[in-house]
Amino acid sequence: MSPLQQKSIRLGVDIGGTFTDVVLETGADVFSTKVLTTYAAPEDAIIDGLHQVCTKADIAPSDIGQIIHGTTLATNALIERRGAKTALITTEGFRDVIEMRTESRFEQYDLNLVLPEPLLPRQMRYVVPGRMDAGGAELVPLTRDQIEPVVDAIAKAGYQSVAVGLIHSYLNDAHERLVRDVLAERLPDVMVSLSSEVSPQMREYERFNTTVANSYIKPLMKSYLDRLRGRLAGEGVGCPVFLMHSGGGIISIESAAEFPVRLVESGPAGGAVFAAHIAARYGLDKVLSFDMGGTTAKICLIQNQTPKTSRVFEVARTYRFKKGSGMPISIPVIDMVEIGAGGGSLGHVDAMRQIRVGPESAGSEPGPACYARGGTRPAVTDADLVLGKLDPDFFAGGSIALDASASGTALVEHIGQTLEMDAPTAAFGLAEVVDENMANAARVHAVENGEDLSGYTMIAFGGAAPLHAARLCEKLGIDRCLVPPGAGVGSAIGFLRAPFSFEATRSAYMTLASFDAGRVVTLLTELQAEAEGFVRSCAGDATVLSEYKVYMRYKGQGWEIPISLTQPQAKAPDAATLETIFAEDYTKLFGRPVVGLDIEMTVWSVNATTPPQDVASVDQTAKPPEAQTVKTREVFDARLQSFVTAGVFARDQIAAHAVSGPAVIEEPETTVILPSSRNLVVQPDGCLDIHIKPEGSAA
16 A cells, blocks of 8 residues: 555544544545444454454555544543542642642532542642742742752652642742753652743632643553553554544644643544534534434534634533532633433432433443443433334444343433333433533523523534434524434544644733733744644644634623634734723623723633645535335434334434434434424435424424
């Protein structure tokens, strides 16, 4: 095979909580598979899936020219608290910052509120003297003699990783670099993370927590990435391996090993990129991305074919998914809401005799009761099976046989007996609760962003999303939903659509009244050089574009909003222009500007990225011929609250056709449920275009 041919063969791999998705792209052809995630050695599932898709494509593993990988391993390690033995070195007086958190109470009226435990207990946090002021000037010197006793104590305790977070190091990192030098001399085998490199931003709680999280998962992720490279080499795969990061771009495996905290949410980020690509093909400017897998559901707003981004998000919310109850990570990230609602999410009845679903998941080991792998508690997949949404003989393309009787037993034992329900009624209750949880999360996310979902189009993907998407549309008042080809492995396909990118951020406080254009130009130039350097380490001589942002607020406010700048505005910044842009964006979010207050700028960022892939528009079909029903089965329709006779179709056999609900469209990696309220048109590119039925038509 020629080098040019090999370069066009790319592999996308997404490790999820239940399934590992593998997609092979060879020119215009795409081959995919889903295999159960192997928790003890995740690379085993990757190699298994790699061989399956290579067999389908009739190529050898050595023919692959590029691998792009996303994973939930970093997220799961933080959630499950199974990272490395880690120490924190911080400034005297700030030892308890990550435990004190902020003054915010995420549940204001709960008198028994319990705050989440910090990632590191107090005895694993150490202090050194020395102090920088808020402008970056040295107030109190720090010497090697003062650092060495602390390093000796860390050596004696046997730590694997050390986080260094000193006050105001985002403005002056000299003290942090000195601490790293001493650690490198005395403990060369210990991994070190500096807050001035991991998250050089103001707000010490978020910065320290992010740096601790990076250190906590660094040995685990480095070990995994080293094993993966070794296994791939053993299979004859010598191509470059890149990682998807949480901001929706691709970085090198070396950068990922150094800053693994940027891999948190990498899988969901690939899904958002996938949805944005579909939105561009259909010319959609308002899209709700709905990604539901085996463990979680992710919801993201995509406007003008671009996912919304943020610079802070939370991992492992512990209190009913309330904002503020999780672990804040201060890195560039695609802004989405993630809840514990997946095919493996477990249902139970609480003390108030209410059905609850998640966040606990059966995962792939043991899995839902119907997997017959030792699970006895009912999961969402069990409910879907009992409600007729799944074919027990065609789950995951027939590779996993489902036991419907085990599902019924689990539903009755854990829900039905308590609430005096039979299996179908318990399944309806469980499914309706999880659907309402996801719909409510979407409503809240839209309100927080000042959006009305009624004018949006949903794009649904992930192994479980097409089963539930139409019901969510009914609940949210969304008239249109697209289920693209490869929906069951959407995130892995998204990896192959993502650009190489890296966002560099830095805090530099100033007000418009004291605006310093020269300082801003210097800062943005330095950030651009840093971001472009990361991208060029992956993409070589490719064209690199720069996107500029500043985070602004009215004086006295606690949080900022992001303001995008054009390149001319970044190269020649002007206070009046910034004020105008900020007032417009602030008014869009909150209804009106605040007159008479000075405006503050706190954080600046530059995102360097390779140009997006060219996207061909779809010549959409309006009224193709109706597909002929040859097979039916009974499926529960939640809106009608009864079983209905639904036509069953194989997705690859209804090209260029229309289908009227109720119907079931099956494919190896997912199943699409079309309720009685919806019609479906198969577009020329294979997208299932689901619309609400016209008024007056049969429901």
